[in-house]
Amino acid sequence: MRSSIARRSAVFGSAALLFFLPMGAAVHAEPAESPASALTESLPAEMVTALARDLSLTPEQYLTQSSLGQQLAQFAADARQRFPEVFAGTWLEHGQPIVALAPGADRAAAEAEAVAAGFTVREVAQSEQNLQSQIAQLDSWLDTQPPAIADLVRGITLDVVGNGLVLRTNDANGSLELPAFFPNIRILPSPNPIEPAPIDPSLLTSPLPGD
Incomplete structure (x- = not known):
């Protein structure tokens, strides 16, 4: 009962305050900033620039x-x-x-x-559960293959948009052949590993600044 009366008092008090505000104050009052505007303005300038440049997004x-x-x-x-x-x-x-x-x-x-x-x-044709089951079956099949075949596979991923699987390989000669019971599997070359930049040996023996 006390909380109900308190809530009514708060509502009435707010209404009374609004009613007795001078008209000039109501006309010149600044509108409250929306949460979306506040979030937008809080984004770093570098991020805003990157969004426009890389993703064409405001x-x-x-x-x-x-x-x-x-x-x-x-x-x-x-x-x-x-x-x-x-x-x-x-x-x-x-x-x-x-x-x-x-x-x-x-x-x-x-x-x-x-x-x-x-x-x-x-x-789509296949559920995510079905595709995950195919990944497990493909893993099991690879375990039965000789190293010359199994080692060609670098990774298996689920292609959600394409509703299938993507198999990454090091098979430059196209020698990897999958069984017919694995439909909708795309075979793509594995990306080349990033090689570290060579280090100039003279830098290792040069004195540091200030020495």
Whole structure:
């Protein structure tokens, strides 16, 4: 009861204060800065420049996409638990939040929740769970291969947008052949390792400044 009376008193007090403000004060009052504007202005100038140069994004667009990315990440974490047989990943495409769904019993329920959250649903062939299972099978198959074949593979990644797998290899001659039961696997060359810049030996023997 006491808290209810206190809340009513606070509301009435605020209304009374607004009512008795001089008209001049109301006309010349500065509008409150929106949270989005405050966040935009808090970005470092170097970051704003890099966003425009490298990503062609304004600070407002960057903050919007960051917020959408967080929402997609939360949806993905929930969907992996509740709709594992149909959930196939999320990503941002030209600023639009995409949720990929594969066929399955829970597809209608998953799509309804994605649409209600404001996301665009993309239909794909395989769920994320299915693709992860293929990665495990490919690992098991590689374990049975001779080193000359197994050592060609440098990594296996899940291609969410392409709804498949990407296999990175050192196979310059194209000698790696995968079994037919691994569909939708793209084989790409592994990026060359970054070599450290050579060091001038004279620098190691030169006296340091001030010596």
